Amino acid sequence: MAPSTDWDEIKRLAADFQKAQLSSTAQRLSERNCIEIVSKLIELKLIDVIFTTDGKEYLTPQQLVREIKDELYVRGGRVNTVDLAKELNVDLNQINMNISEIIKGKEVQLVSGYLIAHYYLEKIAREINEKLQLQGQISVGDLTLQYDLPADLLQHGVLERYMGKIIRAKQDPSDPRIFYTEEYIMRTKAKIRGALMGLLKPTPVSLIISHCNIAERLFMYLFDQLNAPGVLTGRQSGAQYVPSCYTKSQNEWVINFYKQNNYLEYDALTRLGISDPKGYVKRVLANEDMNFLSSCVIGSQINQQLETALEECISSKSYLDVLSLLPSVLSDEDIDNLLEPLLKKNSRQTILFDKTVFSNNFIENLKQACMPITQKNAEAVVKSGKYQQFYLEKQLAKSDGQQMVQVDHKAERREERRKKASSGKGGGGTQGRETKTKAVKKHLRSKQVTHDSDTDDASSIAKKAPSNLEIICIEDVENCIKEQLENEGLDDLLTQISEYLQGHLNQTALTIAKELAEKLLQDANQNRKQTHSSAQDRINVLVNDIKLYEKGLKLFPSDQQPQFVKYLLKSFGGDILSEFCKYAANQCNLSVQVDILSVEQRNKIINDLSEEYKKPLKNLNSTISEQNMEQFYQAVDICLTECGMILKKVDKKKDKLLVQNHREKLIYELENCEEPALILHLVVLALFTILNQNMLHASGRQVPIIITFLKSQLKEEHFEQLQKYHELVTKYLTAQEDEKGAIEEKLKEDMSLMKNIVIEVKKY
Amino acid sequence: MVDEGTRKTLSSIPLLKTKAGPRDKELWPTRLKEEYQALIKYVQNNKEADNDWFRLESDKTGTKWFGKCWYVHNLLKYEFDLEFDIPVTYPTTAPELALPSLDGKTAKMYRGGKICLTDHFKPLWARNVPKFGIAHAMALGLGPWLAVEVPELIERGVVKYQEKSDEAK
Secondary structure (H helix, E strand, C coil), X not given: CHHHHHHHHHHHHHHHHHHHHHHHHHHCCCHHHHHHHHHHHHHCCCCCCEEECCCCCEECHHHHHHHHHHHHHHCCCEEEHHHHHHHHCECHHHHHHHHHHHHCCCCEEEECCEEEEHHHHHHHHHHHHHHHHHHCEEEHHHHHHHHCCCHHHHHHHHHHHHECCCECCEECCCXXXXXXXXXXXXXXXXHHHHHHHHCCCCEEHHHHHHHHCCCHHHHHHHHCCCCCCEXXXXXXXXXXXXXXXXXXXXXXXXXXXXXXXXXEEHHHHHHCCCCCHHHHHHHHCCCCCEEECCCEEEEHHHHHHHHHHHHHHHHCCCEEEHHHHCXXXXXXXXXXXXXXXXXXXXXXXXXXXXXXXXXXXXXHHHHHHHHHHHHHHHHHHHHHXXXXXXXXXXXXXXXXXXXXXXXXXXXXXXHHHHHHHHHCCCHHHHHHHHHHHHHHHHHHHHCCCCCHHHHHHHHHHHXXXXXXXXXXXXXXXXXXXXXXXXXXXXXXXXXXXXXXXXXXXXXXXXXXXXXXXXHHHHHHHHHHHHHHHHHHHHHHHHHHHHHHHHHHHCCCCCCCHHHHHHHXXXXXXXXXHHHHHHHHHHHCCCCCCCCCCCHHHHHHHHHHCCHHHHHHHHHHHHHHCCCCHHHHHHHHHHHHHHCCCCCCCCCHHHHHHHHHHHHHHHHHHHHHCCCHHHHHHHHHHHHHHHHHCCCCCCCHHHHHHHHXXXXXXXXXXXXHHHHHHHHHHHHHHHCCHHHHHHHHHHHHXXXXXXXXXXXXXXCC | CCCHHHHHXXXXXXXXXXXXXXXXXXXXXXXXXXXXXXXXXHHHHHHHCCCCCEEEEECCXXXXXXXXXXXXXXXXXXXXXXXXXXXXXXXXXXCCCECHXXXXXXXXXXXXXXXXXXXXHHHXXXXXXXXXXXXXXXXXXXXXHHHHHHHHHHHHCCCCCCHHHCCCC
């Protein structure tokens, strides 16, 4: 049984198996086949369906529209298309394509990607109304942010549409985007009124607004309806509210202050809150005569005061401190401006230092006080040579600056000279010109200030740059006037006044110095002239002496003459040369300290001399050792012409007188002489002079020659005495030290004898 | 050893419990019942997966099985006759599936159209005696074989598409 049931069962199972195999094959259609089929159908335009994004479902457009509508309703009337696409699992494009279907009905609109149904807007309107009642005011801008909807839609689609229906509010007339409730406006008005009533001083609108916590625009709008006790300075945000009580008190203050003080400071006005002080003052004090300065306004009264004080100051020869008369608020510039017209009227009589007006007389007095020191300093400067130096430097600087001009000048002069030469005026003309050029040269070379024209030049330069030489310094001036100013309490102006005075005083000092220098120069010139004539005189005397001595020595035999000539030239010739040297050195600005020049000194000077002197003097120097009188005279002549001197004619009578003088001098010297050798010398010379009526110049060495020469003219005994004495002297001079005493004794015994000879011979 | 798809299919086929061959008069029907149930389940699974690929029926004793199997290649359905006997040593020995129409057309075949199964099949089967049945042999043996061999045969031109076999829709 069991097997049979088993087999039945197997049969059934087999049947089941077959059934399973067959049935399923008939029905089953695979997914991909389905997709293929549908896409084929779509391709053939047989059906119109939409894929879902995952591609697993198809929708008809009608279904989509319905679903969108449902979704919109579920979401309260507002839905984003993108959200829709996600929610419905449909491509956004498909949704967008089908939205037009939905929008057609006017009940739903598409706003920036949102589908919005009319009942949503109504809902918003209700919400807004609630909010508005709560806040009092509301702006479209805030709503835009809150609802994330375009302002335009909110403005027209919601607020304006439902105004009066759902929303109970007023639109701000100046800004349609803001809405208020009636109560809010009333409240705000009250707030503003309270604030404005309470204000006593000008207040920026912004401050009021921030205090009352309202919108500026609303403030401006409501302000006009308030009849506030004051005015606004403007409609901009920077405007101020000025209470009328404040304006009134301001005006009062200004008028009172002006009446009291006769001036108004801009700063003070600004502090009172007046933005345009000048205009304000003009407006408020329209009928006053006022002077507008940079920092304040001044009434005519102050001006008049100042004027009177100034006149008084001038008439009383004192000074006036302007600051004490003017309000302290005036700036320096203002004071200057104020003083300018006044001082212009009196400019001759006043000087302004800092802010103090001085009458000229006062200053003049101060100046007088400084005159002594000025004089002193000027003298000192001239004496020390500083002025001359300064002057010279000035001139040098000038010549440097005008070198070009000078060259031109020179060229011109040369041209002129050539013209003159070519015109052939003759020898005389040439000579004249030469002397002229020489003169010019001399002045340039000598660097000495000798000509008036030069001094003029210098002074003009000094005027050009007076500060170059400060004869009197500021400190000096200060010291002089310090006391006087301190007495007046003006020591703070000391430096200024001193500077001013110093300039003037320095000018004066320069003038004084100039005068002094000129005077000094004139003196020097006179001196020079004197040196010139005295040198000329001395040379004349010397030359004359030489001539006389020459005459004397001519008495000697000619073979003995050269010795004398040599000695004569060496001594007197040397003297003449020295004289020339000294003069020339003076001319060339070489200093000669000693009076008597040695040979070396002479040579040195000659070498240092300028060319024009050097040559003739050198010549002269050489003739001195030549023993030739003629040559010597010629050289002397040349030297004299070179030095601009002349040799005076020799007066014969005078010659005799000279010889006589010489003789007396010799005798006088003899009488006073104690030295044995010198006595012999003098005796011999005196005897020669007496006997021959001629002077003789000889050295001690030539004494024996003269004695022999005198032999024929003397008495025998005199001659012998002379001879003896001469021998003794010779012996004395050559003797040893121990023998000298004895010989000297002897000589002294004979001394009077010798002197007697002269006296006796004189009596011949 | 077997690809993922096959393994999955395999796991969804119910396992058999009775170890009995056709000779065991007592237990064979039980075994056969289990075979049928497994097959039904397998076919159902295949249908669900739109992977129906054979028709099979047996004689009364359940020792001789025949039917058709097909393979779709390039949207064309290639159909082959299928037959096999249950060996006496079954279930220890796996049934030898044969496609007589392909006899001599491919190297992977013994004489008489019996398909050469993979090296893995036999040890797998041996390990799973008596749990594996005909359904498993189909899924594990013929299925993969067809997948590998038919495209190649078609490519070689050995097998040609026949119009008559389009009795499926």
